[in-house]
Amino acid sequence: MDQSDIKYTNQRIEILEFxxxxxxHPSVDDVYEGVRKKLTRISKATVYNxxxxxxEKGLIKEVNxxxxxxxxxxxxxxxxxxxxxxxxxIDFQSEELREYAMKIAGKIDNFKVESTDTNFYxxxxxxxxxx
Amino acid sequence: MDQSDIKYTNQRIEILEFxxxxxxHPSVDDVYEGVRKKLTRISKATVYNxxxxxxEKGLIKEVNxxxxxxxxxxxxxxxxxxxxxxxxxIDFQSEELREYAMKIAGKIDNFKVESTDTNFYxxxxxxxxxx
DNA sequence: AGTTTAAATAATAATAATTCTTATTAAGAA
DNA sequence: TTCTTAATAAGAATTATTATTATTTAAACT
Numbered sequence: 001m002d003q004s005d006i007k008y009t010n011q012r013i014e015i016l017e018f019x020x021x022x023x024x025h026p027s028v029d030d031v032y033e034g035v036r037k038k039l040t041r042i043s044k045a046t047v048y049n050x051x052x053x054x055x056e057k058g059l060i061k062e063v064n065x066x067x068x069x070x071x072x073x074x075x076x077x078x079x080x081x082x083x084x085x086x087x088x089x090i091d092f093q094s095e096e097l098r099e100y101a102m103k104i105a106g107k108i109d110n111f112k113v114e115s116t117d118t119n120f121y122x123x124x125x126x127x128x129x130x131x
Numbered sequence: 132m133d134q135s136d137i138k139y140t141n142q143r144i145e146i147l148e149f150x151x152x153x154x155x156h157p158s159v160d161d162v163y164e165g166v167r168k169k170l171t172r173i174s175k176a177t178v179y180n181x182x183x184x185x186x187e188k189g190l191i192k193e194v195n196x197x198x199x200x201x202x203x204x205x206x207x208x209x210x211x212x213x214x215x216x217x218x219x220x221i222d223f224q225s226e227e228l229r230e231y232a233m234k235i236a237g238k239i240d241n242f243k244v245e246s247t248d249t250n251f252y253x254x255x256x257x258x259x260x261x262x
Numbered sequence: 263a264g265t266t267t268a269a270a271t272a273a274t275a276a277t278a279a280t281t282c283t284t285a286t287t288a289a290g291a292a
Numbered sequence: 293t294t295c296t297t298a299a300t301a302a303g304a305a306t307t308a309t310t311a312t313t314a315t316t317t318a319a320a321c322t
Contacts, residue, residue, distance in 0.1 A: 009288090009299065028279080043301040048280065050299095067198050067308080068279070081242045090242060097235050101249050104228050110256035111212045111221060118232050118249040125241035140270065140317085159308080174272040179309065181270095198279080199308070 006057055012050050014038050016073070019060055025070040025089045065089060079117050083124035092120065137188055143181050145169050147190065147204070156194055156201040156220045196220060210248050214255035223251065 018034045032047045051071055055062045063070045063080065066087055074091060077098055081090040097118060105113035149165045163178045182202055185191045194201045197218055205222055208229055212221040228249055236244035
């Protein structure tokens with residue numbers, strides 16, 4: 001991603017800071033509410049625009065779960081464990097799995113794979129205890 | 132999934148038939164437009180309800196790409212190659228990858244994995260030729 | 263068969279997430 | 293400073309999805 005010509009406006013800096021300090025995978029609304037504490041006049045459209053912009057520039061990553069966008073600043077390639085009850089996302093790193101998948105990626109006809117990740121669906125601790 | 136008490140209404144039969152005959156991963160609208168040719172009076176809410184219902188019963192599967200739901204009748208566990216340009220989804224089967232991932236799944240703390248699949252992101256043939 | 267009951271459907275209103283539009287503001291170049 | 297362009301704020305518009313309500317269908321019972 002071309003990160004050479006990025007204009008770091010206050011809004012973009014605050015959004016990046018918020019993501020770095022956030023433990024989890026915030027939705028657009030989470031980011032909006034969080035950033036609003038410092039930039040009280042920020043517009044939600046600006047949050048949308050800049051999350052998209054920063055994701056295109058490769059400074060953050062977008063994850064889509066159950067139809068809603070979530071974001072993360074963890075740029076290390078990793079996988080996600082997703083709770084099928086509450087939608088909670090847990091990062092999980094396994095370089096060996098990624099390598100294995102990339103090796104297999106070569107077998108897909110007429111498709112040039114650039115990246116891969118694996119999703120693990122199941123029940124998180126909190127939801128398990130509720131039963 | 133409990134498939135014992137499924138009531139096969141005309142609407143459900145037509146939705147299942149459409150999915151079986153469709154080569155790809157249709158959206159709700161695709162299904163609606165397709166089924167409407169036979170059941171001209173069907174409501175879109177019925178399509179939503181029944182796609183959800185059939186997915187819960189395990190007769191079809193739901194895939195979420197870029198925030199929109201898509202469906203498939205291919206029940207064999209498989210992975211998806213997703214074009215980052217046009218969003219096209221290609222099924223890709225690799226039992227060895229699934230087994231490998233499930234083995235690694237045991238390492239995730241406090242999370243009971245029920246299923247796993249791997250996404251391959253890249254450029255499809257059609258989009259590659261356009262460049 | 264006729265009546266009762268519950269589930270399924272159609273139509274459409276409501277909601278949520280996201281994108282678009284337009285006027286304003288900020289920032290850099292001339 | 294003035295010109296130019298990109299970024300932003302505000303809110304309207306759009307899209308995908310869910311909820312509501314009246315009607316229809318179908319099964320269960322008498």
